Amino acid sequence: MQALYAQLLVGLINGSFYALLSLGLAVIFGMLNIINFAHGALYMIGAFCAYFLLNIAGLGYWWALLLAPIIVGIFGMVLERTMLQWIAGLDHLYGLLLTFGLALILQGVFQNFFGSSGLPYAIPDQLRGGMNLGFMFLPIYRGWVVVFSLVVCIATWFLIERTRLGAYLRAATENPTLVRAFGINVPRMITLTYGLGVGLAALAGVLSAPINQVRPLMGENIIIVVFAVVVIGGMGSIMGSIITGFALGVIEGLTKYFYPEASNTVVFVLMVLVLLVKPTGLTGRAA
Amino acid sequence: MPEVTMATRAPAAASDAGTVLGVKSLEAWYGESHILHGMNFTVNAGEVVTLLGRNGAGKTTTLKSIMGMLAKRAGSVRFNNRELIRLTSDRIARLGVALCPEERGIFSSLDVRENLLLPPVVRDGGLSLEQIFELFPNLKERLSSQGTKLSGGEQQMLAIARILRTGASFLMLDEPTEGLAPVIIQQIGHTIARLKKEGFTILLVEQNFRFASTVADRYYVVEHGKVIDGFSNAELPANMDKLHGYLGV
Amino acid sequence: MTTITENTVPAPPRAIRDEMIVFVIMAALLAIVPFTGLYPFFVMQALCFALLACAFNLLIGYGGLLSFGHAMFLGTAGYCTAHALKVWGLPPMLGILVGVAGSFVLSVVTGYISIRRQGIYFAMITLALSQLLYFIYLQAPFTHGEDGIQGIPQGWMFGVLDLSKPTVLYYVVLVGFLAGFLLIFRTINSPFGEVLKSIRENEQRAISLGYKTDQYKLLAFILSGTLAGLAGSLKVFVAQNASLTDVEVAMSGLIVLMTLVGGLGTVFGPVVGAFIIVAMQQYLAGFGQWVQVIQGTIFVACVLLFRRGIVGEIAHFFKRSL
Numbered sequence: 100m101q102a103l104y105a106q107l108l109v110g111l112i113n114g115s116f117y118a119l120l121s122l123g124l125a126v127i128f129g130m131l132n133i134i135n136f137a138h139g140a141l142y143m144i145g146a147f148c149a150y151f152l153l154n155i156a157g158l159g160y161w162w163a164l165l166l167a168p169i170i171v172g173i174f175g176m177v178l179e180r181t182m183l184q185w186i187a188g189l190d191h192l193y194g195l196l197l198t199f200g201l202a203l204i205l206q207g208v209f210q211n212f213f214g215s216s217g218l219p220y221a222i223p224d225q226l227r228g229g230m231n232l233g234f235m236f237l238p239i240y241r242g243w244v245v246v247f248s249l250v251v252c253i254a255t256w257f258l259i260e261r262t263r264l265g266a267y268l269r270a271a272t273e274n275p276t277l278v279r280a281f282g283i284n285v286p287r288m289i290t291l292t293y294g295l296g297v298g299l300a301a302l303a304g305v306l307s308a309p310i311n312q313v314r315p316l317m318g319e320n321i322i323i324v325v326f327a328v329v330v331i332g333g334m335g336s337i338m339g340s341i342i343t344g345f346a347l348g349v350i351e352g353l354t355k356y357f358y359p360e361a362s363n364t365v366v367f368v369l370m371v372l373v374l375l376v377k378p379t380g381l382t383g384r385a386a
Numbered sequence: 387m388p389e390v391t392m393a394t395r396a397p398a399a400a401s402d403a404g405t406v407l408g409v410k411s412l413e414a415w416y417g418e419s420h421i422l423h424g425m426n427f428t429v430n431a432g433e434v435v436t437l438l439g440r441n442g443a444g445k446t447t448t449l450k451s452i453m454g455m456l457a458k459r460a461g462s463v464r465f466n467n468r469e470l471i472r473l474t475s476d477r478i479a480r481l482g483v484a485l486c487p488e489e490r491g492i493f494s495s496l497d498v499r500e501n502l503l504l505p506p507v508v509r510d511g512g513l514s515l516e517q518i519f520e521l522f523p524n525l526k527e528r529l530s531s532q533g534t535k536l537s538g539g540e541q542q543m544l545a546i547a548r549i550l551r552t553g554a555s556f557l558m559l560d561e562p563t564e565g566l567a568p569v570i571i572q573q574i575g576h577t578i579a580r581l582k583k584e585g586f587t588i589l590l591v592e593q594n595f596r597f598a599s600t601v602a603d604r605y606y607v608v609e610h611g612k613v614i615d616g617f618s619n620a621e622l623p624a625n626m627d628k629l630h631g632y633l634g635v
Numbered sequence: 636m637t638t639i640t641e642n643t644v645p646a647p648p649r650a651i652r653d654e655m656i657v658f659v660i661m662a663a664l665l666a667i668v669p670f671t672g673l674y675p676f677f678v679m680q681a682l683c684f685a686l687l688a689c690a691f692n693l694l695i696g697y698g699g700l701l702s703f704g705h706a707m708f709l710g711t712a713g714y715c716t717a718h719a720l721k722v723w724g725l726p727p728m729l730g731i732l733v734g735v736a737g738s739f740v741l742s743v744v745t746g747y748i749s750i751r752r753q754g755i756y757f758a759m760i761t762l763a764l765s766q767l768l769y770f771i772y773l774q775a776p777f778t779h780g781e782d783g784i785q786g787i788p789q790g791w792m793f794g795v796l797d798l799s800k801p802t803v804l805y806y807v808v809l810v811g812f813l814a815g816f817l818l819i820f821r822t823i824n825s826p827f828g829e830v831l832k833s834i835r836e837n838e839q840r841a842i843s844l845g846y847k848t849d850q851y852k853l854l855a856f857i858l859s860g861t862l863a864g865l866a867g868s869l870k871v872f873v874a875q876n877a878s879l880t881d882v883e884v885a886m887s888g889l890i891v892l893m894t895l896v897g898g899l900g901t902v903f904g905p906v907v908g909a910f911i912i913v914a915m916q917q918y919l920a921g922f923g924q925w926v927q928v929i930q931g932t933i934f935v936a937c938v939l940l941f942r943r944g945i946v947g948e949i950a951h952f953f954k955r956s957l
Contacts, residue, residue, distance in 0.1 A: 128755075132755075134755050134758070134759065182935070182939060185939055186938060186939065189942075191754060191755055192701045192754065192755065192758065193938050193942070195701070195703075195755060195758055196891065196895065196934060196937075196938050197934070197935055197938040197939070199888060199891075199931075199934060200930075200931045200932070200933070200934025200935040200938065201931065201935060202931070203888070203927050203928065203930055203931025203934065204927075204928050204931035204932055204935065205931075206927065207924045207925065207926075207927030207928035207929075207930075207931060208928055210924040210927065211923065211924045211925060211928070263500075263503070266496050266500040266503075266504060267504070269493065269495040269496055270493045270495070270496055270500075270504055272495070273493050273494065273495055274491060274493065276455055276475070277487060277491045278504075279455075279474070279475045279476050279479075280453050280454070280455055280475040280476070280478075280479055280485055281476075281479055281484075281504060281505035281506065281549075281552070282476050282479030282480045282505060282506050282508050282552070283476060283506060284476050285476070319884075323762060323763060323766045323884065326759045326762060326763055327759075327763045329759070330752075330756060330759055330760060330763065360774060363770040363773075364767050364770045364771065367763050367764070367766060367767035367770075368767065370760070370763055371748055371764070371767075374748055374749075374751055374752070374760065375748065375751075378751040378752060
């Protein structure tokens with residue numbers, strides 16, 4: 100039984116990363132109509148950022164949580180300004196190709212300098228150790244990851260669905276030309292939105308560093324699963340991405356306990372099933 | 387309708403003889419299609435000017451070109467002594483120009499309040515929320531409804547209301563009465579008359595020229611992307627036959 | 636919105652004649668390769684990838700569907716053929732047929748699932764499906780996982796052609812490539828191809844004209860996947876192995892890159908692109924992960940500056956259809 104709860108926890112943790120990453124992807128897709136293939140690489144760079152901040156600047160985990168998303172977010176905004184804006188008027192598939200190329204570049208560079216093995220990143224002192232909950236032993240850091248991710252997801256949801264700034268974002272997603280004609284600088288908003296999405300990916304990277312170590316390839320496999328999450332949930336709603344992300348993480352964890360051989364593939368199988376039954380994804384808005 | 391006291395508006399600063407908008411040789415393209423072939427007209431301070439014409443004549447394209455929403459344009463659009471032809475639409479909006487589009491453009495992912503508050507205030511002199519609610523009492527009751535759940539008439543009210551808050555002095559209304567019941571059309575007519583009294587300058591596009599004749603000071607007839615005729619409201623009765631010919635009514 | 640290919644030059648009869656001339660030249664050049672100093676295995680490998688890229692291009696260039704999982708057809712046919720040759724001991728032709736049949740079945744199944752969505756969603760679904768297959772192959776015993784199927788016998792085709800001789804094998808592969816290429820060429824210029832192109836341009840219009848667009852897209856997908864499988868089967872003879880590399884995402888990306896460099900939506904672009912990229916892979920083999928960086932840079936450069944691709948630029952310059 101312990102093993103089941105342990106696997107469930109792993110599932111929740113993976114679900115946290117799926118949720119944060121698919122949230123960022125959904126936000127970027129909504130505004131820019133681009134599937135950001137580089138998302139996995141930026142998640143990886145977020146983790147590396149935390150590593151560098153610690154080992155070069157002596158700034159620890161809590162600094163990394165704040166600074167890494169900002170640094171990587173700014174880097175993302177530069178990418179958007181210099182390259183993505185250039186292809187804004189073209190078929191959206193070019194955005195996929197461009198960001199795929201960017202992902203290859205980013206991953207290749209890091210792989211060249213750091214190989215394929217993982218660099219260590221320690222759990223911060225305040226979050227070490229664990230609690231005995233009776234039915235299971237909960238490592239504090241892992242509990243923190245789930246709770247903090249949930250908070251960030253809900254905060255992002257609140258920002259988008261309930262604030263003035265979010266209203267601008269939602270309106271610009273629907274009809275950017277008209278929003279611009281009201282006097283709002285839509286191109287700047289698009290850049291900032293890309294930065295926000297990228298920042299969320301980097302944040303996930305920092306959270307992931309003490310658990311999964313810091314490896315150049317850490318983005319590569321997770322991004323495809325996140326794509327499947329996004330297809331299942333549908334890109335239509337922010338809340339949909341969050342819920343689907345956590346849910347699929349848990350399902351993956353449970354599969355690992357009950358039927359381990361299928362744990363790698365269960366998300367994809369679910370994707371196939373959803374596509375056969377409800378092609379527009381669970382939250383229903385069409386592509 | 388209760389009398390609304392609004393702050394007395396200073397007439398917009400004008401170049402010669404109170405011309406707010408001067409359009410000269412305006413051309414515009416949608417992709418490869420050459421829609422406007424040289425529009426020429428003026429709008430003076432405090433006037434309501436109407437562009438009449440058949441479907442596809444280029445009236446909506448003209449408004450969108452003035453607003454800077456078309457990528458490819460040429461010619462000259464002078465607004466209060468500023469040349470707009472090279473500016474982006476957000477810059478133009480911030481100079482005090484506002485558009486109420488033909489499709490109304492109510493955002494489905496925003497509720498009524500968010501739709502109303504969306505366009506930012508670009509200068510002083512805009513209406514306050516109270517004044518807007520006195521003009522459009524229906525909106526006050528529907529603030530938390532999703533924007534597109536409103537009826538056609540209510541959506542039109544919302545589309546007009548939200549640009550009144552911004553402080554824009556020059557309003558462009560694209561077919562505000564299209565598809566609406568006569569009672570609502572009357573209400574819109576009253577609203578435009580009220581706005582005119584308060585010093586707004588309005589450029590109207592209308593197919594329903596009977597409605598237009600209740601509010602307009604002057605008319606231009608547009609055909610194939612050019613202005614082919616123009617007359618004042620006083621001259622309208624004398625030109626009715628000609629107008630019927632132009633509009634194919 | 637610009638459709639994905641900028642090489643939308645309509646093909647009047649004169650253009651088809653131009654293309655046939657280029658085809659004959661290409662076939663002639665390829666036929667004399669064994670007499671030049673060129674290393675035949677390099678050219679054979681390039682031919683396999685050229686066929687693969689042409690099959691991919693059929694789908695994107697003429698159907699408007701970007702498949703990011705075409706490696707799954709390459710790999711599946713490869714594994715099937717390898718297994719048939721090594722374990723079942725089938726003669727080469729039957730081995731190829733088994734491989735092609737395998738990719739045909741896969742394309743029917745995956746096509747049925749993927750065609751339900753368009754554009755970006757379609758790309759993501761094909762990507763996820765190929766990843767699903769990757770994990771299945773990773774664990775399936777018959778593929779030998781990370782090791783792959785090695786030491787595959789080349790055998791005697793039809794009992795008379797000794798495929799262990801490079802020159803003989805070369806001509807067999809060349810015939811396979813030319814046959815596949817001609818089939819694609821014929822398809823593009825047929826009524827079916829015209830409908831496909833019109834679906835790419837404006838699907839709504841095609842639907843309103845009464846075409847069951849989903850069926851057309853599915854057929855194109857099946858044809859594309861099956862021919863990609865042919866490439867995979869031929870490649871088994873050339874490389875004498877079948878491995879996981881053939882089913883990886885990186886392989887799918889490589890296919891896209893070849894077609895992009897050569898020219899999406901052109902007839903000869905994928906061939907040119909395949910040769911260039913295969914050559915590049917060989918040349919840069921010692922550079923480790925920098926290959927990845929260079930590939931990525933080429934992707935980015937093509938999308939930003941060079942969307943028509945090499946053949947596309949040439950065709951544009953001469954105002955011909957290539």
